[in-house]
Amino acid sequence: MSKTVLILPGDGIGPEIVAEAKKVLDAVNHQENLGIEYSHGKLGGASIDEYGVPLSDETLALARESDAILLGAVGGPKWDELDSAIRPEKGLLKIRSELELFANLRPAILYPQLADASTLKPEVVSGLDILIVRELTGGIYFGQPRGIRTLENGERQGYNTYVYAEHEIERIGRNAFEMARKRNKKVCSVDKANVLEATVLWREVMDRLSAEYPDVELSHMYVDNAAMQLVRAPKQFDVLVTGNMFGDILSDAAAMLTGSIGMLPSASLDKNGCGMYEPCHGSAPDIAGQGIANPLATILSVAMMLRYSLDMPAAAEQIETAVSKVLDQGLRTPDIYTDGMKKVSTSEMGDAVVAAL
Amino acid sequence: MSKTVLILPGDGIGPEIVAEAKKVLDAVNHQENLGIEYSHGKLGGASIDEYGVPLSDETLALARESDAILLGAVGGPKWDELDSAIRPEKGLLKIRSELELFANLRPAILYPQLADASTLKPEVVSGLDILIVRELTGGIYFGQPRGIRTLENGERQGYNTYVYAEHEIERIGRNAFEMARKRNKKVCSVDKANVLEATVLWREVMDRLSAEYPDVELSHMYVDNAAMQLVRAPKQFDVLVTGNMFGDILSDAAAMLTGSIGMLPSASLDKNGCGMYEPCHGSAPDIAGQGIANPLATILSVAMMLRYSLDMPAAAEQIETAVSKVLDQGLRTPDIYTDGMKKVSTSEMGDAVVAAL
Numbered sequence: 176m177s178k179t180v181l182i183l184p185g186d187g188i189g190p191e192i193v194a195e196a197k198k199v200l201d202a203v204n205h206q207e208n209l210g211i212e213y214s215h216g217k218l219g220g221a222s223i224d225e226y227g228v229p230l231s232d233e234t235l236a237l238a239r240e241s242d243a244i245l246l247g248a249v250g251g252p253k254w255d256e257l258d259s260a261i262r263p264e265k266g267l268l269k270i271r272s273e274l275e276l277f278a279n280l281r282p283a284i285l286y287p288q289l290a291d292a293s294t295l296k297p298e299v300v301s302g303l304d305i306l307i308v309r310e311l312t313g314g315i316y317f318g319q320p321r322g323i324r325t326l327e328n329g330e331r332q333g334y335n336t337y338v339y340a341e342h343e344i345e346r347i348g349r350n351a352f353e354m355a356r357k358r359n360k361k362v363c364s365v366d367k368a369n370v371l372e373a374t375v376l377w378r379e380v381m382d383r384l385s386a387e388y389p390d391v392e393l394s395h396m397y398v399d400n401a402a403m404q405l406v407r408a409p410k411q412f413d414v415l416v417t418g419n420m421f422g423d424i425l426s427d428a429a430a431m432l433t434g435s436i437g438m439l440p441s442a443s444l445d446k447n448g449c450g451m452y453e454p455c456h457g458s459a460p461d462i463a464g465q466g467i468a469n470p471l472a473t474i475l476s477v478a479m480m481l482r483y484s485l486d487m488p489a490a491a492e493q494i495e496t497a498v499s500k501v502l503d504q505g506l507r508t509p510d511i512y513t514d515g516m517k518k519v520s521t522s523e524m525g526d527a528v529v530a531a532l
Numbered sequence: 533m534s535k536t537v538l539i540l541p542g543d544g545i546g547p548e549i550v551a552e553a554k555k556v557l558d559a560v561n562h563q564e565n566l567g568i569e570y571s572h573g574k575l576g577g578a579s580i581d582e583y584g585v586p587l588s589d590e591t592l593a594l595a596r597e598s599d600a601i602l603l604g605a606v607g608g609p610k611w612d613e614l615d616s617a618i619r620p621e622k623g624l625l626k627i628r629s630e631l632e633l634f635a636n637l638r639p640a641i642l643y644p645q646l647a648d649a650s651t652l653k654p655e656v657v658s659g660l661d662i663l664i665v666r667e668l669t670g671g672i673y674f675g676q677p678r679g680i681r682t683l684e685n686g687e688r689q690g691y692n693t694y695v696y697a698e699h700e701i702e703r704i705g706r707n708a709f710e711m712a713r714k715r716n717k718k719v720c721s722v723d724k725a726n727v728l729e730a731t732v733l734w735r736e737v738m739d740r741l742s743a744e745y746p747d748v749e750l751s752h753m754y755v756d757n758a759a760m761q762l763v764r765a766p767k768q769f770d771v772l773v774t775g776n777m778f779g780d781i782l783s784d785a786a787a788m789l790t791g792s793i794g795m796l797p798s799a800s801l802d803k804n805g806c807g808m809y810e811p812c813h814g815s816a817p818d819i820a821g822q823g824i825a826n827p828l829a830t831i832l833s834v835a836m837m838l839r840y841s842l843d844m845p846a847a848a849e850q851i852e853t854a855v856s857k858v859l860d861q862g863l864r865t866p867d868i869y870t871d872g873m874k875k876v877s878t879s880e881m882g883d884a885v886v887a888a889l
């Protein structure tokens with residue numbers, strides 16, 4: 176019953192942080208005899224350099240055969256001038272879409288050890304624990320028609336299509352309700368139903384689903400108000416569920432509330448629980464290769480992977496406890512460093528987590 | 533050379549706050565002999581109650597004849613169950629569109645007297661002064677086709693169209709560059725050009741325009757990053773320019789950074805500078821009729837009106853100075869009240885501003 180994890184280091188700091196996360200996964204794998212095996216592939220700029228495309232058929236085939244994928248991050252200035260069809264991000268969008276990884280889970284958790292890092296006042300964010308459930312394979316990200324056309328008067332016009340069918344809304348909605356059941360039993364669905372018909376249907380489907388989850392409280396909020404409420408009183412939220420684009424925006428705002436985006440993991444799941452795991456932060460090309468990137472978001476992504484895709488919750492908890500322990504020990508990469516703490520490098524942080532296991 | 537201002541009190545707290553703002557406008561009008569005359573109309577729920585539609589032809593005709601419009605706010609639970617075509621918001625969207633009020637200016641300013649109200653740490657927001665320039669008559673708010681259709685398999689699908697033509701991007705871009713010239717000469721254009729073609733064109737047009745404004749620094753930012761940066765380091769921004777929907781979300785987040793949305797005015801201008809002026813906050817039906825709403829955002833909207841549509845900058849400044857004075861005097865409506873200040877009602881606040889003129 177061995178499980179295969181595909182490793183996609185990606186670009187920028189990706190290889191460095193994935194190396195540390197793999198170190199940690201190796202350690203629990205050995206210690207607990209989990210029987211995890213690895214395959215290796217390329218995504219984003221690294222794939223463009225080798226295959227000329229941001230996601231090759233080879234890597235996609237490996238992805239389909241694996242039980243879970245660990246991704247670093249993609250993109251960087253090196254590939255910015257390329258035609259948009261082969262930019263690194265397109266590889267990310269394609270793998271999400273091809274594997275139908277429709278459920279993107281983005282926790283925004285404030286670690287008590289890092290409470291000072293937030294730009295918000297302590298009383299507003301202390302104990303913050305929100306889960307953003309973002310639809311990831313539909314909406315305006317993938318809607319057709321799309322493009323730039325020339326009108327009869329010679330002027331150009333850019334257009335995209337925001338589209339959701341009932342089954343797409345239903346499956347992400349169920350995911351949010353199920354997640355809320357394991358948490359504080361509150362789902363807030365975010366839309367713009369006062370303007371966008373696509374989200375009128377969204378709201379209707381959420382209301383319908385709600386009848387099947389009487390133990391979970393459903394509320395609705397317009398996206399502009401949600402952006403405001405995240406700043407005003409973020410602790411009012413438990414699970415936030417929304418479409419692809421609103422989720423992109425709100426999850427980044429929510430992550431930043433913690434002040435330590437270097438700590439936040441994410442999961443992108445298909446209907447069977449297979450998934451791709453990656454830190455919330457980007458590839459940070461400006462600090463790549465310097466050994467100063469924070470590997471903890473990627474290490475915590477491994478914990479999410481063990482929990483959601485590999486059905487090994489005990490191992491997940493071991494890693495989470497170890498991360499908490501190294502924070503208690505005062506170890507900090509530069510991004511989360513504050514006076515009186517001990518500054519460590521990317522690999523020292525990885526080693527410390529392994530030691531704490 | 534008299535000027536006509538159309539008064540649209542709207543719903544909820546609208547009539548109360550507009551009454552105070554008109555009081556203030558009357559006072560400067562008299563004092564400075566400005567020759568301002570009034571007309572009166574209805575918008576939103578108030579219009580639905582009287583005419584059965586959220587914007588009547590009568591009111592629209594009055595709007596076209598006026599030099600500026602002062603609006604309270606629209607909407608409330610009373611009209612929530614109506615068919616979406618005649619909801620209060622539709623009146624707002626229609627008047628924006630019919631009058632081609634494409635340039636929505638939303639300042640997010642932190643008043644030093646109210647610094648404590650922010651949920652952000654003082655060092656992050658003190659002195660905050662951002663101007664969000666939001667495109668208001670295009671994008672996904674108005675794009676066709678749109679609606680909810682039934683697919684061949686019987687499933688329903690909701691869809692909207694995000695669309696921008698070059699001339700729409702150009703005119704809002706010019707507006708942003710012109711505004712920046714009078715401020716700190718920095719424009720940050722927000723898009724999602726790594727995913728949405730409509731915003732690839734947006735970015736291209738902004739770059740092209742930039743050549744005509746060599747004295748203004750143009751930068752680009754993805755919308756998810758912009759949402760993060762507003763939380764992380766909002767003072768990095770001077771003017772932010774973006775499309776209708778991103779502007780809706782980001783301007784509300786930016787407003788909430790100040791912690792006192794009851795203080796923030798807005799302007800919606802056409803190409804000749806005619807415009808509609810309204811507070812950033814909503815109609816707050818829960819506190820309507822109690823005399824506790826904060827009229828200062830509407831009063832400051834009158835100042836914006838004098839500056840941008842009526843070409844009376846001295847009178848605008850008089851009002852802004854008077855507002856600052858009443859804050860210095862410690863007068864506070866309940867929404868901005870803190871210990872040691874003097875709590876006043878809606879009309880007492882209006883009277884105090886008049887007295888301070």
Ligand SMILES: CC(C)[C@H](C(=O)O)[C@@H](O)C(=O)O
Nearest residue numbers: 264265267268423726727756
């Ligand atoms: C890189 C980009 C295409 C991507 C997205 O918008 O989904 C990123 O911002 C994310 O949230 O994972």
Ligand SMILES: CC(C)[C@H](C(=O)O)[C@@H](O)C(=O)O
Nearest residue numbers: 369370399621622624625780
């Ligand atoms: C009421 C609503 C239609 C409106 C909008 O989305 O534009 C409001 O949120 C605003 O920002 O003025």
